[in-house]
Amino acid sequence: MNEYPLNPDLFSDKVKMEPIRAGFGRGLKAAGEADDKVVALCADLTESTQVELFRQTFPDRFVETGISEQNLVTVASGLAMAGKVAFASGYAAFSPGRNWEQIKTTIALNDQPVKIIGSHAGISVGPDGATHQMLEDIALMRVMPNMIVIVPGDSIEAEKATLAIAKNNKPSYLRMCREKTPIFSTEESPFEIGVAYILREGHDVSLIGTGTMTYQLLSAARILAGQGINAEVVHVPTIKPLDREIILASAHKTGRVVTAEEAQIAGGLGGAVAELLGEKLPTPILRLGMQDRYGESGTPAELFDFFGLTGEYIADKVADFVRDTPQYHRD
């Protein structure tokens, strides 16, 4: 098992909360300091997508495109042609929500190092409602050849992921959320593109999560432990390429798999894991996330409750799943 140090304050009142996008902002500035080919673009959302720090530090390497997401990514493609590593940031609902074809044709098909930064993804954008709650982006980007898809679990990981995609020379999608969320990793925790991490070992069920849901799975595992269910928690920050080895090994060990994401389960992490298990290791699976419906207005906490995506709700569902599903044993 790979060593993954967890935040020692994880389940105390002292746990630090920070929006994932804040880590991106710091990572982008650091990437700019490390490589003068790194440039950033934004479609009228510089402050809220946290590109402001980069803009202030490198005003000559920042491009404002106005409210034009198709232009945002195609200008980024042009900058990449001219040798730049271009970070194009916006709200995920609009980029890649509105400009998917441009990303495919002018970036992914060319295998150009343009980084699509989709902020304010998931239901946790809250009161803005369904139009702004991007839930389909993981599926949309995962299906695109050449595209790397990363969904960091907290702000510290987002910073590391930003630095990593600045150097990977590939089209990449980074998904971020608006709300403050608990930091479960530490500066010392590893992050590598394409690698999943076991955060907690167990043998009754594998809880596989991405983004903000990994914290909820850790909470669920803690509750389940009190009920005598020993859950393994697997954090999957890279949806594509998927770490098949870690996921298959965990599924093999526990014989039951639960996935969780703040996105549509169809085509998302749940889809990716189900495809993998279906082909390589058929295993009973429960997919948690958005079940083929749109979100709606509410506070993030209310919405997590409403859609049953808090640690408590997840623990209940997992307990039922474990009770009702014979552990799939193999020779």
Next chain:
Amino acid sequence: MNKRLTIDQLQSKANDIRQDIIRMLGAAGSGHTAGSLDLADILAALYFDIMKIDPSNPDWSDRDIFLLSNGHTVPVQYAAMAEAGFFDKEELMTLRKLGSRLQGHPERARLPGLENTSGPLGSGLSQAAGYAYSLQYMDNSKHRFVYAILGDGELDEGNVWEAAMFAGKYKLSQLIAFIDRNNIQIDGNTEDVMPIGDLAAKWRSFGWHVFEIDGHNIQSIINTVNMAKAITNRPCMIISYTIPGKGVNFMEYDYKWHGVAPNAEQTETALRELKASSDSEDTK
């Protein structure tokens, strides 16, 4: 750069390019004929006079950049590139065939010298603007230019006007674009399908310097680009009036030739006509 070609020689190149287009499309059995033919004069002027390029070193760091936004007319670009020596002319006959570097719509990663991937319309001007922005504001590279060609039907796409606003705001003076104003698109004449009205006024209002030229007059194309290069505070749009299917009598002005390739007999007829006009040019 070799010795400059005369206007007569450039016209002869344009005729060669048209013959290549007919042969390629005839062999491919599908493709877009009208727009490819009508752009031959502009491409001849760009590839054989205007652009600073080196066919033996397609990635030359000092080169000018050419982006074809209406990627369906790529046969004209393949033909110009082959004539310029980027690759052997025989390869033109692989157009649209399995394994070919000459895809039905251009793909940057397949063929050295192709700067962009296009086909889905409306994105090329933004890409050109991104490149021009880099040259002007990030690279301090004042002597390189970015050329783009857009179709007139393509102007229906919203992405084009996002690019128009962007290039206007940043006064991208190293960006020189052409509109192939041939008045046709798939469903008919542009003004019937979706009227685009006073094009010159539209682009001026977005902060562009606008020229209107005969897109078949090579001298005029060269002179206009020279003037565009001297305009240092705005991007330039050259609205080029062209005849769809130019050079082949039975194809000219007919929108039905937008997306159709000639059959064997039509290929023969078209080539005969192009060769005849080439011979009469030679004996002038």
